[in-house]
Amino acid sequence: MKTIEQSSLVEELFTQTNVQNNLSVPQLVEKILYRKEGVLTATGAVQATTGKYTGRSPNDKFIVKDETCTEFVNWGPVNQPIAETVFERLYEKVINHLKTKEELFVFKGFAGADKKYRLPIQVINEYAWHNLFARQLFIRPKDEELVNHHAGFTVISAPTFKADPTIDGTNSEAFVIISFKHRIILIGGTEYAGEIKKSIFSIMNYLLPKNNILSMHCSANVGQEGDVALFFGLSGTGKTTLSADPYRRLIGDDEHGWSPNGVFNIEGGCYAKCINLSEEKEPQIYNAIRFGSVLENVKLDDNSRLPDFDDTSLTENTRAAYPLENIDNIVSPSVAGHPNTIIFLTADASGTLPPISKLTKAQAMYHFLSGYTSKLAGTERGVTEPEATFSTCFGAPFLPLVPSTYATMLGEKIDQFNSNVFLINTGWTGGSYGVGERIKLSYTRAMVHAALEGELNTVETIKDEVFGLEVPIHVPGVPDEVLIPKHTWTDQAAYEKEAKNLATKFHENFKKFSQASEEITKAGPLYQPH
The missing domain is CATH 2.170.8.10 (Phosphoenolpyruvate Carboxykinase, domain 2)
Structure with a gap:
């Protein structure tokens, strides 16, 4: 099978179908309304619905296992292998399906704000609203950049094409298949637009580390003095909310690269x-x-x-x-220097992790590898209430390479640039989910502000007896009792039980990192299950 640049199937698709290239926002909005794909809201935004797929479908994501990537990909439940022949058959079916459409929508742009490291991409959409989504999420090209634009990767999205698992080799009607050899991402059977965004992130997580650039699932902003902060965390932990700070300029809210020159946003939205x-x-x-x-x-x-x-x-x-x-307060282009402060965000549904802790280098590596949070309702299909989960590097669903690749790179950069690292819990206080309440956003903002301004660098701390974390005893704007989780619980026995239960989960999860040093392994919870 030929690559996308040479593929006669795609060339044929472009000649037989009315292809709309890089339409403007007003043109796309007109198409969406005319085609009845969505409606115009009172704010001027377009509203669309996605049917039964209202989140990512991780069981339907595959990577083509071929000679170019077999030895590099961390194969398993996250990176499920699929045969090249299966991909080729589905690819041809999808192309033939798209040929029957009256018109298609193509966006040509970039992933990566640093021109030295950016990837030219194109997104071919069956739906106009998906193309508007792609235009707003990725980096939009200038007219002169389109002249010599050659896609390094192509996303083909056909929501109305439903796979037949018994014939097509998928797990359901939906599929997201990445071929690194052919530089194609094939999406079908799902209308959820987030699959387009996250598939590009997945390939950047494969390509960037090979160029000595750490790819990161984090938001980033920069202060008035040029100090850069990173916010790691899974969906629902507060990356977007906390990085949108009126006193700091936003670099980006979700996906970044850390190159020898500093931090750059992978996206444009x-x-x-x-x-x-x-x-x-x-x-x-x-x-x-x-x-x-x-x-x-x-x-x-x-x-x-x-x-x-x-x-x-x-x-x-x-x-x-x-x-x-x-956003009014942004860095343009979305590039900045090396991070002064790194914040790991978790939404702990057990209500036992401290709202803020200052981490040693070893603790930073432990918690980065652990990637603990409570998976919140709605981020994936079938999740209806918070579930304790460990997502390595706070982004395991999107990491094609072995996790230690990313962790080692982060550790080296923390050392090189002397970054301060904090663990901030945006989850529950006063009890676990269903009993306690979510930590007030105003308190979390105050903690973030104190960390970024260096106010916690010399403050007195107390060691958490269960987790071994150094907890500040005072943070401006936050009641002191909120900082110590057990002080917020009325039932102390229940607190002890929940805390030790969570500590046990940390230890059980970390067993898979047998290659981690003794120093990092011992940086976990002090409580040891019997």
Whole structure:
């Protein structure tokens, strides 16, 4: 099979079908409304729904196992192998399916804001609203950059093509298949736009480390003095919310590379969770949702067309996609220096992890490898309430390489640039999920501010008896009792049980990192299960 640049199938597709190349935002909005793919909201954004697939479908993601990548990919439940022959058959079926469409939409742009390391991409969409999503999420080219644009990777998205698992070798009607050899990502059977975004992130997580660049699932911003901060965390832990700070300029909200020159955004937009979104709590995100933005699975008032961000009847994973330019305080282009502060975010549903801890280098490596959080409802199909999960490097679903590749690179960079590292819990306090309550966003913001301003570098700390973490006894703007989890619980026996249960899960999970040094292994919870 030939590569995408030479493929007669794609050439034929482009000659037989009415292909709309790099339409402007108004043109795409007109197409969406004309084709009845979505509706216009009172804010000017487009609203679309995605049917039964309202989140990523990890069981339907595959990587083609061929001679180019077999020895590099960390094969397993996350990176499921699929035969090249299976991919080729599906590819031809999808192309033939798309030939029957009256028109297709193509976006040509880039992944990577640093021109030295960026990847030219093209996204071929069956839906106009998916193409608007791609245009707003990736880096939009200037006219002169389109003249010599040659795609290094192509996404082909055909939501209305449903696979037959018994014939096509998939696990369901939906599929996301990455071929590193042919530089194609094939998506079918799902209307969830997030698959387009995350598939590009997955390939960048394969390509960048091979060029000595650490790819990271994190948000990033920069202060007035040029100090850079990274926020690692899985979906729902607060990366987007906490990096959108009126006193700091946003580099990006989700995906970055750390090169020898510093940090750069992989994307050109934001894909923010908007459950319970309000102008009061998150003004930057709220006000960014305007003309050209895409609201995904957000319910609207039938008459006013105002979005109801509290309505979760379609899914808790409601989303807004918008370009970075819709945020007032941004770095443009999205590149900055080396990070001074690194923050690991977790949403602990057990209510026992401290709201903020200062980590040693060994603890930083332990918690980066652990990647603990509680998977929140809606981020994946079938998740209806928080579940304790460990996602290596806070991004295991998108990491094709062996996890130690990323962890080793991060450790080296923390050493080289003397970055301060903190673990911040944005989850529950006063009890576990269902008993306690979510830590107030205002408290979390105060903790983040104190960490970034260096106010916690010399503050007195107390060692958590279960987790061995150094917890500040005072943070400006936060009640002292909130900082010590057991002080917020009325039932101390219940606290002890939950804390030790979580510590045990940490130890059990870390057994898979047998190659980790003794220093890193001992940096985990002090409590040892009997």
